[in-house]
Amino acid sequence: MAKALSEILADDVRAALTAVLGDAARGADPLIRPSDHADFQANGVLPLAKAVKGNPRELATRVAAVLAPDPDAVGDAAPAPVSTSGVVAAVEVAGPGFLNLTLTDAALAAQTAERLGDPRLGVPPTAVGRTTVIDYSQPNIAKEMHVGHLRSTVIGDALVRLLEFDGRTVIRQNHLGDWGTQFGMLIQYLVEHPDARPAEAEHSGEVAISWLTTLYRDARAAFEADAEFAGRARKRVVTLQGGDAESLAAWEEMVAESKRYFEDVYARLDVRLVDADAVGESFYNPYLAEVADDLERRGVAVRSNGALCVFFDDVKGPDGEPVPLIVQKSDGGFGYAATDLAAIRHRVGTLKADQILYVVDSRQALHFRMVFEAARRAGYLPDDVEAVHVQFGSVLGPDGKPFKTRAGKTVRLIELLDGAVDHAVATVEEKNPDLDPAAARAEAKVVGIGAVKYADLSTSRTKDYIFDLDRMVSLQGNTSVYLQYAHARIHSILRKLPAGTTPHVHPRLALEPAERRLALHLDEFGATLATVIEAFEPHRLASYLYTLAQTFSDFYENCPVVKAPTDEARENRAALVQLTGDTLKLGLALLGINAPDQL
Ligand code: ARG
Numbered sequence: 025m026a027k028a029l030s031e032i033l034a035d036d037v038r039a040a041l042t043a044v045l046g047d048a049a050r051g052a053d054p055l056i057r058p059s060d061h062a063d064f065q066a067n068g069v070l071p072l073a074k075a076v077k078g079n080p081r082e083l084a085t086r087v088a089a090v091l092a093p094d095p096d097a098v099g100d101a102a103p104a105p106v107s108t109s110g111v112v113a114a115v116e117v118a119g120p121g122f123l124n125l126t127l128t129d130a131a132l133a134a135q136t137a138e139r140l141g142d143p144r145l146g147v148p149p150t151a152v153g154r155t156t157v158i159d160y161s162q163p164n165i166a167k168e169m170h171v172g173h174l175r176s177t178v179i180g181d182a183l184v185r186l187l188e189f190d191g192r193t194v195i196r197q198n199h200l201g202d203w204g205t206q207f208g209m210l211i212q213y214l215v216e217h218p219d220a221r222p223a224e225a226e227h228s229g230e231v232a233i234s235w236l237t238t239l240y241r242d243a244r245a246a247f248e249a250d251a252e253f254a255g256r257a258r259k260r261v262v263t264l265q266g267g268d269a270e271s272l273a274a275w276e277e278m279v280a281e282s283k284r285y286f287e288d289v290y291a292r293l294d295v296r297l298v299d300a301d302a303v304g305e306s307f308y309n310p311y312l313a314e315v316a317d318d319l320e321r322r323g324v325a326v327r328s329n330g331a332l333c334v335f336f337d338d339v340k341g342p343d344g345e346p347v348p349l350i351v352q353k354s355d356g357g358f359g360y361a362a363t364d365l366a367a368i369r370h371r372v373g374t375l376k377a378d379q380i381l382y383v384v385d386s387r388q389a390l391h392f393r394m395v396f397e398a399a400r401r402a403g404y405l406p407d408d409v410e411a412v413h414v415q416f417g418s419v420l421g422p423d424g425k426p427f428k429t430r431a432g433k434t435v436r437l438i439e440l441l442d443g444a445v446d447h448a449v450a451t452v453e454e455k456n457p458d459l460d461p462a463a464a465r466a467e468a469k470v471v472g473i474g475a476v477k478y479a480d481l482s483t484s485r486t487k488d489y490i491f492d493l494d495r496m497v498s499l500q501g502n503t504s505v506y507l508q509y510a511h512a513r514i515h516s517i518l519r520k521l522p523a524g525t526t527p528h529v530h531p532r533l534a535l536e537p538a539e540r541r542l543a544l545h546l547d548e549f550g551a552t553l554a555t556v557i558e559a560f561e562p563h564r565l566a567s568y569l570y571t572l573a574q575t576f577s578d579f580y581e582n583c584p585v586v587k588a589p590t591d592e593a594r595e596n597r598a599a600l601v602q603l604t605g606d607t608l609k610l611g612l613a614l615l616g617i618n619a620p621d622q623l
Contacts, residue, residue: 026148028551029111029127029135029544030056030064036108037066037123040090043106044083048076062116062124063544069121080121088115088123129535132543133596137529139546140603145610147550149191156187157195157371160383161290161297164201165282165304166210166236169289170434171419171427171491172385178477179416179485180383181295181616182562189614190557195375198297199367200304202279205357208261211274212253213243215260229288230438232281239278279304292441293473295616308366312358315366316351324402330354334398339390349394361395368399372409379410381560386415386486414560417488419480427491440491441473447493448472451505455623467623471505472497474617478504481615482566502570504617507608510573512623514605518598520586527598538582539600545575546603549611562615569611576604 027035037054052072059065069087073080090106092115111131116124139146160180163169169177180196187194214220220239222231246253264271283302290297316332319325325334333348341347351362371377382392392413399405421427429435448468452459459467475496482502483489499505518527535543552568555561585601588594612619 026146026550028547028549029131030548031551032109032111032131033064033066033125033127036091036112037068037087037125039106039108040087041068041072043090044086045072045076048072056125058544059124061118062114062126063540064125064127065118066123066125069123073121081117084117084121084123088117091115091123091125127544129533130531132535132540132547133529133531133533135547136543136599136603137531139549140527140529140599140606144189145549145603145607147189147553149189150554151187152191153193154191154379155193155195155375155377156379156381157197157375157377158184158187158381158383159197159199159367160184160381161286161295162199162201162384163282163286165207166240166278167201167282168233168237168434169286169437171437171440174293174437174440174476175385175416175419175480176383177290177293177295177297178480178616179414179562180381181293181297182477182481182614183381183383183414183560184296185614185616186553186557186562186565189553192379195377196297196301197367197371198302198304200279200282200302202282202304203306203309203363205258205261207264207275207278208259209243209247209254209257210239210278211264211271212257212260213239213246214274214278215270216253217242227284229285233285233438236278236281236285289437289441292438293477294618305360305363308363308370311366311369312362315362315369316358319351319365319398319402322402324398325351334394334401336394336397339394347390349391349398351398361391361398364391364395365399365402365404368395368411369404372404372406377409379412381412381414383414383416386417389413389415412560414485416485417483420488420490422490422492424490441476444476444493444496445469445472448475448497448505451497451499452623455499455509467620470618470620471508471623474504474508474612477615477617478507478566481562482570484563485561502566504612507569507573507612508617508619509623510576511605511608511612511619512621514576514601514608515621517580517585517601518605521594521598522586525591525594525598527602528595529599530592530596533592533596536583538579539597542575542579542600542604545572546600546607549607553614565611565615569608572604572607572611576601 034054034056037056038052041049041052041054049072052068054066054068056064056066069084070080073083091108091112111127112125113128114126118124158180161173161177163173184194184196220235222235247257260271264275283299319334320332325332328348331350331354332352333350335346335348339347349361350359351365352358368380371380384392396405396411405411419427427435445468448471449464452464452467452471479489479496496503497505499509548568552565556565579600583597585594585597588597609619
């Protein structure tokens, strides 16, 4: 089973429209929407009537007769039979020509039953055999990760889970900023100040980033204040590039120390990135000269004032002059763009991607537009390979400005995550005052980290949002905490079922309106995932889950489960409860958020 009832219904209405109008209805969208008056409404008759210059109410009446033929109609009044799925129980023409559609209880029961029995909840994988390369997280060596890296990491991780669920092979690439002229200064400083390192060899990621940050600050200060040091630092870049052992060892040490810190952050965030996914900028060094030559030979790049540039008709600066993508600087050095072009060749040629995603903030939109276009021209990015800049907005502080500490520094990611967990302790204690402190702390980890991720993922990706811990860990509103507690409550309901009651769908049972609404929303899970994956928009899954939790709570108020009127009704309701719990659990897991059975 793949299709939701709304999709089956759309097929039926489309068939009915074609039966009535013939070719004129081909390709028409029946515009199926949830309705307050029935299970669904179809709004597609109106635009179609307009197109064929017909009377919309009359057309709607004829379509209705095809969808649910009146058994008493005979002769001319009887429409030609059209084979439809049989899910429609009743049709009503409303207003100027809408169709109100009610489905059979049996159709709802059948969908629920099929989803309930299946670990994938009835959602088949659609992209088996396809390969995505996803470039995300991308922190920079010897530097703190900032909230931008947090967004990239969290969004990237959710997309990895979603795409894998859809059957794709997903190759994660953590494009670490591990190369560049700043390493000359860092290495030189480290060589000259060996005790800049921590005293103990065994130390935490936090200690690692702390000494690296100090090293960075001191090296920069020396570089700016001391011309002789700056000279030695510049020479160091050359020896590093020449493969000098001492320079390489110092570089490797800084990379390893930084990774220690990144891995700490990844572990706290519970994301899937591992060391093998770290393929930094330095990996592409050996290919840069060759890529530059190749681009020049193909005429994609040209020399301009000594630099090797790619020009675009539609990319101009404020002064009207064309802004090129610089592949090689006039001093011979290769930069960010050359690396990205080499990376595309690798991702298409070696990794065999048919889709490449870059989870990077929106300020780099122009860079990626130019890189993709240059790669297309050079033939590195064939037409059948999709390249997408999955862009995102900024994280803002309470004042609506980019998120910084009071002193104007970047907020340390580890502190921010610790802060979220501390905040969540209060929420957990509010909900369950009897919990002992250690258990409360353990729950707060799940709640607090989930809250940070969910706040990010539930916001439309391209928008900015304010980092507000109080809102993030609130029990009310569209938060992961609300969803995690809804999930835990479901398990407590299931635990309270009388012995011998198991969730079971009874197809002949008449459903209450609140049961119908819940069953119909559950049924939309797969269709929702499809739109999420298509547009790389996790926030659509978040709003689906939020609506699910709300629909469930309405159901639970109206339809007692443990005290249901009959055994059949109880088992049937238990099936809806179970499927809701499973859907919340899987949906949150696809966002990278844990939902324990007990909170
Ligand atoms: N390291 C860069 C930064 O911190 C982001 C890299 C994005 N990925 C890429 N392939 N260019 O801004």
